[in-house]
Amino acid sequence: MSANRFNGFTDLGIGIGLRAPHYNHILTRKPVVDWFEIISENFMIGGGRALHILDQILEQYKVVQHGVSMYFGSAEKLNREHLRRLKELVQRTKTPWLSDHLCWGSVDGRYTHDLLPMPYTFEAARITSEKVREVQDFLEIPVAVENVSSYAEYHDSEMTEWEFLNEVVERADCGILLDVNNIYVSSQNHSFNPFDYVNSVPAHRVAQIHIAGHSKYRKYILDTHDHPVIDPVWKLYERAIQRAGHTATLLEWDDSIPSFQEVHGEALKANKFLRSTVLAEAV
Amino acid sequence: MKLMQLQRTMARAVMQPLTSSERMQRRAPDGGPMKRYASRFIKPNDRLTSFERLEIYNRQYWFRILAALSEDFPGLHAVLGERRFDAMAKAYLIANPSRSFTLRNLGARLESWLRKNPKWAGANQNLALEIVRLEWADIEAFDGKAEPALRPEDLLSAAGPRLKLTIQPYVRLLSFLYPVDDLLLEVRKEDDDTDFASNAFTEHRKRKRVRAVRKLKPAEIFLAVHRIDNSVYFRRLGLEEFSILTALRQGKTLGAAVESAFSKSKVAPEERPLKVQTWFQTWATLGWFCRPEKKRAAG
Numbered sequence: 403m404s405a406n407r408f409n410g411f412t413d414l415g416i417g418i419g420l421r422a423p424h425y426n427h428i429l430t431r432k433p434v435v436d437w438f439e440i441i442s443e444n445f446m447i448g449g450g451r452a453l454h455i456l457d458q459i460l461e462q463y464k465v466v467q468h469g470v471s472m473y474f475g476s477a478e479k480l481n482r483e484h485l486r487r488l489k490e491l492v493q494r495t496k497t498p499w500l501s502d503h504l505c506w507g508s509v510d511g512r513y514t515h516d517l518l519p520m521p522y523t524f525e526a527a528r529i530t531s532e533k534v535r536e537v538q539d540f541l542e543i544p545v546a547v548e549n550v551s552s553y554a555e556y557h558d559s560e561m562t563e564w565e566f567l568n569e570v571v572e573r574a575d576c577g578i579l580l581d582v583n584n585i586y587v588s589s590q591n592h593s594f595n596p597f598d599y600v601n602s603v604p605a606h607r608v609a610q611i612h613i614a615g616h617s618k619y620r621k622y623i624l625d626t627h628d629h630p631v632i633d634p635v636w637k638l639y640e641r642a643i644q645r646a647g648h649t650a651t652l653l654e655w656d657d658s659i660p661s662f663q664e665v666h667g668e669a670l671k672a673n674k675f676l677r678s679t680v681l682a683e684a685v
Numbered sequence: 686m687k688l689m690q691l692q693r694t695m696a697r698a699v700m701q702p703l704t705s706s707e708r709m710q711r712r713a714p715d716g717g718p719m720k721r722y723a724s725r726f727i728k729p730n731d732r733l734t735s736f737e738r739l740e741i742y743n744r745q746y747w748f749r750i751l752a753a754l755s756e757d758f759p760g761l762h763a764v765l766g767e768r769r770f771d772a773m774a775k776a777y778l779i780a781n782p783s784r785s786f787t788l789r790n791l792g793a794r795l796e797s798w799l800r801k802n803p804k805w806a807g808a809n810q811n812l813a814l815e816i817v818r819l820e821w822a823d824i825e826a827f828d829g830k831a832e833p834a835l836r837p838e839d840l841l842s843a844a845g846p847r848l849k850l851t852i853q854p855y856v857r858l859l860s861f862l863y864p865v866d867d868l869l870l871e872v873r874k875e876d877d878d879t880d881f882a883s884n885a886f887t888e889h890r891k892r893k894r895v896r897a898v899r900k901l902k903p904a905e906i907f908l909a910v911h912r913i914d915n916s917v918y919f920r921r922l923g924l925e926e927f928s929i930l931t932a933l934r935q936g937k938t939l940g941a942a943v944e945s946a947f948s949k950s951k952v953a954p955e956e957r958p959l960k961v962q963t964w965f966q967t968w969a970t971l972g973w974f975c976r977p978e979k980k981r982a983a984g
């Protein structure tokens with residue numbers, strides 16, 4: 403069920419984000435890992451160490467590209483030079499699909515380097531979905547959009563975040579990278595039931611799932627990717643795969659990164675839930 | 686509000702500098718109170734006001750870009766000291782918000798901006814400008830493009846006075862008035878040793894080292910910033926070596942490059958051929974020469 407046209411009909415299993423502190427361990431110990439997710443921007447460079455490492459990883463592992471700067475939701479036009487460089491990388495990695503965020507972050511050519519929340523309006527859904535289509539056409543691979551964590555909401559919004567996500571992916575006919583940690587973080591910040599969100603996602607479009615940890619402050623939760631996954635997020639994950647099936651799952655850990663074994667061990671906890679989907683699909 | 690207008694309104698607030706206590710300013714970009722500005726487009730919730738919600742993004746923006754710049758220029762940080770560096774970084778980033786999809790390019794205009802705004806370059810402007818130039822070259826050499834290198838034997842078979850040689854795009858050729866290469870290596874060593882010493886102690890040692898370099902009489906040095914096995918190295922060059930390489934990069938022929946390099950040289954004429962041969966051998970072994978980059982078809 404999880405192999406679908408939004409993830410290039412693959413069934414990758416459990417992966418982790420490829421991060422510099424683990425390069426040495428991976429290349430010398432060659433641990434068994436289903437797949438790695440890379441941040442595209444880190445490899446959109448002329449040459450040097452990062453590309454050299456990537457080529458070695460590509461010889462032995464499956465790699466999927468994840469971006470942080472496409473800004474599908476920015477009102478300005480897509481940056482063609484950026485797309486051209488991204489396509490070069492896509493050809494190098496042969497990524498079966500590519501993901502980036504359902505957010506905005508640049509305006510008038512200035513970059514905030516942040517994942518800023520969208521106003522959930524029909525105008526924004528139209529602009530965003532047109533850009534997703536443009537990227538898909540240019541890169542010639544399936545694109546999945548990821549829901550972000552947010553700390554603010556706009557007066558302008560005309561629908562809920564999950565209705566907006568539905569609107570965008572239907573119009574763009576694209577996949578979803580469902581980040582269940584982001585759903586949890588936003589549900590706490592904006593007081594909604596995260597299961598309403600998970601239950602409303604068009605399950606057949608889920609290409610991939612993200613799990614991660616976060617930091618809790620007194621009045622809000624920040625998506626920091628520097629902790630293990632908490633139980634309520636595992637519960638959302640369980641529900642998501644009940645609906646979407648045995649889906650490619652990836653643990654994000656970007657700050658205070660522990661050892662490779664610890665990160666991989668945390669990711670493999672997803673197996674407990676994935677196994678039950680296999681049983682459910684079998685009966 | 687139209688999407689573009691909403692994004693411009695929010696970006697102006699997010700990119701507005703923080704107060705000295707790292708909070709969002711009370712005054713909005715339009716001159717009015719920020720409380721009113723924020724509440725026009727951001728909803729409050731039961732825990733946070735519109736102002737406080739917007740402030741989360743405002744602070745994240747500044748923390749992120751300041752940290753990125755500081756990470757890329759530890760040498761300038763050492764030259765200016767903590768307080769001056771922070772003030773300079775803030776002023777630079779206000780004047781030069783990121784125009785690239787990657788934070789890697791954040792410091793691309795730092796040298797030219799500092800040159801035009803010397804009041805941010807501290808007591809020794811030349812030293813500050815030089816260290817910035819070296820640190821930026823380091824970034825470019827680290828992940829710059831490498832073309833397939835010409836091997837020493839390829840060079841031998843092709844050599845002739847009219848030969849034009851292309852130098853690898855990642856190799857940076859720079860001249861300096863101070864030994865900033867030594868200074869930067871020292872600063873990095875101190876940073877690596879921070880685990881074993883208190884922060885204050887290493888800061889103190891760094892300042893001492895900077896003062897020592899400042900006191901040095903300016904003595905011109907020539908550097909190639911390049912990489913071997915994906916690590917960046919600073920290689921000191923003699924004046925003639927530097928002149929040859931710079932001329933080759935400018936597109937001069939091998940013959941013209943060598944001739945101009947020795948026009949005012951003190952190297953005895955009879956010693957020159959052997960020197961030139963040795964230099965080219967070394968540079969080719971380091972992989973600095975490559976085939977000319979294919980030009981894209983015009984039109």
Ligand SMILES: [Fe+2]
Nearest residue numbers: 548581612654
């Ligand atoms: Fe994510």
